[in-house]
Amino acid sequence: MVDKKLTIQDMLFKLEQFWSSKGCMIMPSYDVEKGAGTMSPYTFLRAVGPEPWAACYVEPSRRPADGRYGDNPNRLFQHHQFQVVIKPAPLNIQEYYLESLKVLGIDPLEHDIRFVEDNWENPSMGCAGVGWEVWLDGMEVSQFTYFQTVGELDVKPTMSECTYGVERLASYIQDVNSVFDLEWGDGVYYRDIFKQPEYEHSKYAFEASDQKQLLEFFDIYEKTAKRLLSQNLVHPAYDYILKCSHTFNLLDARGAVSVTERAGYLQRIRSMAHEVAVAFVEEREKRGFPLLKSAEEKKAGLKND
Amino acid sequence: MTKNYLFEIGTEEMPAHVVAKSVKQLADRTGKFLTENGLGFKNIKTFSTPRRLTVLVEALAEKQADIDEVKKGPAKKIALDKDGNWSKAAQGFVRGQGMSTDDIYFEELKGTEYAYVHIQKPGKPASEILLGMADVVKAMNFPTKMRWGTSGDFEFVRPIHWLVSIFGSDVIPVKLLDITAGRKTEGHRFLGDSVVLANADDYEDALKNQFVIANAQERKNMIVSQMNDLVAEKNWQIKPDAGLLEEVTNLVEYPTVFSGSFDKKYLEIPDEVLITSMKDNQRYFEVYDQDGKLINHFISVRNGNKDYLENVVSGNEKVLVARLDDAVFFYDEDRKYPISHFVDRLKNVSFHDKIGSMADKLVRVKAIGEYLAQKWHLDEQTIKDFDRASSIYKFDLVTQMVGEFAELQGVMGMHYARLAGENEAVSVAIKEHYMPNTAEGELPQTTVGALLSVADKLDTIITFFGAGMIPSSSNDPYALRRYAYGIVRILLDQGWSLPFEETLPALISAIDGKTKAKLPKGDEDKEIALFIRDRIKQYMQKNDFKYDVIDAVLASSQQDPSQILASAKVLQQHHDDAAFKPVVESLIRINNILDKAKFSGQGQVDPELFEDQSEAELASGVAALAKVADFSELYQGFVKLQPVIDKYFETNMIMAKDPAVKTNRLMQLQEVRSLAERLGSLNKLVIK
Numbered sequence: 001m002v003d004k005k006l007t008i009q010d011m012l013f014k015l016e017q018f019w020s021s022k023g024c025m026i027m028p029s030y031d032v033e034k035g036a037g038t039m040s041p042y043t044f045l046r047a048v049g050p051e052p053w054a055a056c057y058v059e060p061s062r063r064p065a066d067g068r069y070g071d072n073p074n075r076l077f078q079h080h081q082f083q084v085v086i087k088p089a090p091l092n093i094q095e096y097y098l099e100s101l102k103v104l105g106i107d108p109l110e111h112d113i114r115f116v117e118d119n120w121e122n123p124s125m126g127c128a129g130v131g132w133e134v135w136l137d138g139m140e141v142s143q144f145t146y147f148q149t150v151g152e153l154d155v156k157p158t159m160s161e162c163t164y165g166v167e168r169l170a171s172y173i174q175d176v177n178s179v180f181d182l183e184w185g186d187g188v189y190y191r192d193i194f195k196q197p198e199y200e201h202s203k204y205a206f207e208a209s210d211q212k213q214l215l216e217f218f219d220i221y222e223k224t225a226k227r228l229l230s231q232n233l234v235h236p237a238y239d240y241i242l243k244c245s246h247t248f249n250l251l252d253a254r255g256a257v258s259v260t261e262r263a264g265y266l267q268r269i270r271s272m273a274h275e276v277a278v279a280f281v282e283e284r285e286k287r288g289f290p291l292l293k294s295a296e297e298k299k300a301g302l303k304n305d
Numbered sequence: 306m307t308k309n310y311l312f313e314i315g316t317e318e319m320p321a322h323v324v325a326k327s328v329k330q331l332a333d334r335t336g337k338f339l340t341e342n343g344l345g346f347k348n349i350k351t352f353s354t355p356r357r358l359t360v361l362v363e364a365l366a367e368k369q370a371d372i373d374e375v376k377k378g379p380a381k382k383i384a385l386d387k388d389g390n391w392s393k394a395a396q397g398f399v400r401g402q403g404m405s406t407d408d409i410y411f412e413e414l415k416g417t418e419y420a421y422v423h424i425q426k427p428g429k430p431a432s433e434i435l436l437g438m439a440d441v442v443k444a445m446n447f448p449t450k451m452r453w454g455t456s457g458d459f460e461f462v463r464p465i466h467w468l469v470s471i472f473g474s475d476v477i478p479v480k481l482l483d484i485t486a487g488r489k490t491e492g493h494r495f496l497g498d499s500v501v502l503a504n505a506d507d508y509e510d511a512l513k514n515q516f517v518i519a520n521a522q523e524r525k526n527m528i529v530s531q532m533n534d535l536v537a538e539k540n541w542q543i544k545p546d547a548g549l550l551e552e553v554t555n556l557v558e559y560p561t562v563f564s565g566s567f568d569k570k571y572l573e574i575p576d577e578v579l580i581t582s583m584k585d586n587q588r589y590f591e592v593y594d595q596d597g598k599l600i601n602h603f604i605s606v607r608n609g610n611k612d613y614l615e616n617v618v619s620g621n622e623k624v625l626v627a628r629l630d631d632a633v634f635f636y637d638e639d640r641k642y643p644i645s646h647f648v649d650r651l652k653n654v655s656f657h658d659k660i661g662s663m664a665d666k667l668v669r670v671k672a673i674g675e676y677l678a679q680k681w682h683l684d685e686q687t688i689k690d691f692d693r694a695s696s697i698y699k700f701d702l703v704t705q706m707v708g709e710f711a712e713l714q715g716v717m718g719m720h721y722a723r724l725a726g727e728n729e730a731v732s733v734a735i736k737e738h739y740m741p742n743t744a745e746g747e748l749p750q751t752t753v754g755a756l757l758s759v760a761d762k763l764d765t766i767i768t769f770f771g772a773g774m775i776p777s778s779s780n781d782p783y784a785l786r787r788y789a790y791g792i793v794r795i796l797l798d799q800g801w802s803l804p805f806e807e808t809l810p811a812l813i814s815a816i817d818g819k820t821k822a823k824l825p826k827g828d829e830d831k832e833i834a835l836f837i838r839d840r841i842k843q844y845m846q847k848n849d850f851k852y853d854v855i856d857a858v859l860a861s862s863q864q865d866p867s868q869i870l871a872s873a874k875v876l877q878q879h880h881d882d883a884a885f886k887p888v889v890e891s892l893i894r895i896n897n898i899l900d901k902a903k904f905s906g907q908g909q910v911d912p913e914l915f916e917d918q919s920e921a922e923l924a925s926g927v928a929a930l931a932k933v934a935d936f937s938e939l940y941q942g943f944v945k946l947q948p949v950i951d952k953y954f955e956t957n958m959i960m961a962k963d964p965a966v967k968t969n970r971l972m973q974l975q976e977v978r979s980l981a982e983r984l985g986s987l988n989k990l991v992i993k
C-alpha cells in the first residue's frame with residue numbers, strides 16, 4: 001500500500017500542505033462544540049454572500065448519539081473531519097481532491113475510487129448541497145458537496161466542500177480495523193488519547209446528562225442568540241446557535257425528544273441559522289465586502305502579494 | 306446526403322439513477338429539435354456512463370430541403386389600388402410569405418389576373434442548425450439540479466466539463482457557458498486518457514480503448530457475464546436484482562466483477578440485516594449456496610480493470626465488517642432488554658401530534674381488532690394471539706437496529722419477538738401488519754397478521770379523518786388511500802365481511818377516549834365509508850371490471866366489499882350472455898313501474914288476493930330465491946324467473962282497479978326488486 005504508514009498527524013500535515021499550495025488558508029479548529037465541520041463559521045458563514053473564500057481546517061465533530069463507550073471500533077462520540085472549502089468552486093476541484101489522495105499515498109490505479117451520489121442536507125441549519133460520498137474500495141472516506149443553500153440563502157457563487165473523514169481514511173492508510181489502533185503521532189495511539197473521553201462522553205450523553213437542565217440550556221442559549229442577533233452581533237450569536245444545536249443533539253441522544261418535538265426544535269435552530277446568515281451578509285456589505293475587493297485588486301494586478 | 310452526428314455532454318459523476326433516464330431525455334429532445342427544424346434522420350443511438358450522456362444521430366440530412374414554390378395571392382384588381390399602388394392586401398400577402406412586393410408578378414388564371422410570388426429558398430445547412438443543440442441541453446430536466454462555480458444561474462444535474470459535437474468529421478462548435486464543443490472526449494478517469502475523435506463514428510471504439518464502455522447495455526452484459534462466470538466457478542447462487550444491476554451499471558465506466566467474504570460469525574444476524582447492509586449501503590449482491598442459504602460472501606463491481614484487485618477486495622471486506630460490527634452491536638444491545646422495555650418507551654414516540662403516541666395507537670388497534678375478531682367469529686387462539694401481537698407490535702420502532710435501518714421495521718420486530726419466545730403467529734403478525742407495503746404489494750399470509758394489518762390501517766384512517774387530515778385529490782401525504790386500498794384487498798383475500806357504513810360507528814366508539822383527536826361524529830363517518838368505497842372501485846378498475854358493472858354494484862345499497870365484488874363478478878361473467886339482456890330488462894321494468902307508482906309500501910304479499918295462476922307462480926319463484934345467498938345462483942334464479950315475470954306482466958294489470966289487489970301486486974314486484982338489488986343497481990348496466 002504505502003511504504004511507511006502515515007500517522008494521523010503526518011496525514012493532516014500533508015493535507016494542509018497540499019491544500020495551502022492550492023490557495024487555501026489553514027484555519028484553526030473552531031472552539032465551540034459542533035456536529036460537523038460545516039458548522040464552523042469558516043464554512044457556514046463564509047459560504048453566504050458574494051465574497052470569495054478558500055480555507056482548510058481540522059474540525060472535531062461531536063455526535064452524542066454515535067457514542068459507543070469506546071467499545072465500537074468505528075463509531076465515535078467525537079470524530080475528526082478535515083474540511084476544505086473553496087468559493088467559487090474551482091472547475092477542477094475533483095482533480096485536486098484526487099491529487100490530494102495521491103499525496104497521501106493512495107494511487108487511484110491501485111484502488112477503486114468512486115463518486116457516489118449523496119446530496120447533503122442539514123435541515124437544522126437550512127443547508128442543502130449536491131454532491132457525492134467518495135468511496136475508496138467501498139469505504140466512504142470523504143464527502144464532496146457543492147453548496148446550493150446555506151442558512152436558507154442561495155449560495156452564489158457556489159462553494160465546494162470536501163470533507164475527509166480523518167479516522168476512516170487513516171484506518172485505511174494504516175490498515176487497522178479499529179480506530180483505537182491508529183497511530184496519532186510518534187508512537188502515541190488514538191486509544192491513548194481518545195478511549196477514555198469516548199467512554200466518559202458516552203456515559204454522559206446516554207446516562208449522566210440532566211435532561212431538565214439541557215432543556216433549560218437550550219432555552220437560554222436560544223434567548224441569548226436572539227438577543228445578540230437583534231444587536232447585529234453576528235459571531236457571538238452564531239456561537240450560541242451552535243450551542244443550541246449541540247444541546248439538542250445531547251437531548252436527542254437521551255431519546256428525550258419525540259418525533260414531533262424534534263421538528264419543533266429543528267425549526268427553532270433553522271430560523272436562527274437563517275437570521276444569522278442574513279445578518280452576516282448585511283454586516284459584510286456594510287464593510288464593503290472586503291474579500292471581494294481584495295480579490296478584484298489581486299486580479300487586476302493592483303496589489304502585490 | 307446524410308452523415309452521422311455525435312453529441313456528447315461530459316460531466317462530473319451523475320447519480321446512477323438518472324443516467325439512463327437522462328440519456329433517453331437527451332435523445333427525445335434531440336429528435337424533436339431536429340424534426341422541428343426539418344432535418345431528417347434515420348435513428349438516434351444513445352451512449353451513457355456516469356460521466357457522459359451521448360447521442361449518435363444516424364444518417365442526419367446535411368441540410369434542410371430547399372424551398373421552391375409558387376404562391377398565389379389576391380387578384381390583380383385587389384392587389385393594386387386605383388392609383389396603381391400596392392394595396393394592404395398585396396402587402397399582407399408578401400409579408401406572409403417572407404417576400405417583398407418587388408417579387409410580385411401577375412399571371413392569368415381562368416380569365417382573371419392574379420398576383421404570384423415564386424419562393425426559392427435554399428435549406429439551411431445542418432451545421433448551422435446543430436449549433437442550437439445548446440438549447441436542447443439547457444431545456445433538460447433532472448430530479449435535482451445544481452449550480453457550480455462557473456455556471457452562474459445555469460443549472461444541470463452535475464457540472465459540465467466538455468462537449469463533443471461532430472457531424473461526419475466536422476466539428477460543430479456548440480457553445481454552452483464558457484465551453485465550446487470540439488472533438489476531444491475523456492477516457493476513464495484513472496485508466497484512460499483524453500482522445501481526439503476524427504469522425505463521429507469513431508466514438509464507441511475510441512472510448513473502449515480508453516477503458517470506457519459507453520454502451521450501457523454492453524456494460525450491463527459484461528457485469529452479468531462476469532458475475533455468472535464467478536458464481537459458476539464457486540458453485541454459488543445469486544438472486545436477480547434488476548434495480549441493483551441497473552444502479553451498478555451506472556456507477557462504473559469499466560466494470561470488473563469481484564467477490565469478497567466475511568467471517569461466518571456474522572451469519573447469526575438475521576438475513577435481512579445482512580442483506581440490507583450489503584445491498585443498500587454497499588451495493589453488493591448477496592450470495593447463496595446451492596440450497597438457497599445465505600453465505601458469508603458477496604459480489605461487487607469495481608470501476609476499473611483487474612490490476613491491484615486484491616486491494617479492492619480487502620478494502621471492501623474491511624468496510625463490510627465495520628458495518629456488520631455495527632449491526633452486531635445493535636443486535637446485542639437490543640436483545641439485552643425484554644420487549645416490555647421497548648413497549649414502555651412507545652409512550653414517548655409520537656404517532657401524530659394531533660392524535661397521540663404509539664402507545665395510544667396500540668390500545669386503539671387492540672380495541673378495533675377485538676371487535677372485528679368477534680364479528681368474524683375468529684377462533685379463540687387467533688384472538689389470543691391478536692391480543693398479544695396488538696399489545697406489542699410497534700416495539701421495534703425504538704430498537705437500535707430499526708433506528709439505524711428504518712426499512713427493517715416489522716422484520717426486526719418479528720425476529721426479536723421470536724427470540725423473546727413469542728409464538729410464531731404473534732411474531733409473524735408483527736412483520737405482516739405493514740403489508741401490503743405498496744398498492745399491489747404482497748398481502749399478509751396469516752390470519753393474525755391480516756387482522757392486525759386491517760385494524761392498524763382502520764385506526765390510522767379513522768383518527769386522521771377525525772383530526773381533519775383528510776386526503777385531497779392531489780395530496781395524500783400519509784398514504785391513507787394506500788392503507789384503505791390495502792384494507793379492501795385483505796378483506797377480499799380473507800373473505801371477511803365488513804359493511805363499512807354500518808360498522809364504522811361501532812369501530813369509532815371502540816376507540817372513543819383513546820386518542821386526543823376528535824373522532825368523527827354523526828354523519829362524518831359517511832365520508833370514511835365513501836373513501837373506502839372509492840378504493841373498492843379502484844380495485845375493480847384495476848382488475849378489469851366493465852365500467853357499467855362497477856357503476857351498478859357501487860350504486861347498490863350493498864356495503865360489504867366482499868359482497869360487492871361477488872355480485873360484480875357474476876354480472877361481469879354473464880354480461881355478454883344471450884339471457885343477460887332479457888333478464889336485466891325485465892328487472893328494470895319492475896323498477897320503473899315501482900318508481901312510477903311511487904310505491905314504497907311494506908308488508909306481506911297476500912296470496913288470497915291472487916287472481917291468476919301467474920301471480921302464484923311468481924310468488925313461489927320469489928320465495929325460492931329469497932333463500933339463495935350465492936350471487937351466481939341468484940342470477941341463475943333470475944334467468945329462470947324471467948319467463949315467469951314476463952307471463953305475469955302479460956296476464957295481469959298491475960294498476961288494478963281494486964286498490965287492495967293493486968297494492969298486493971306492487972308489493973309482489975317490490976319483493977322482486979329487493980332481491981334484484983342485491984346484485985346491484987341494474988339500471989346502470991349498459992345492455993346491448
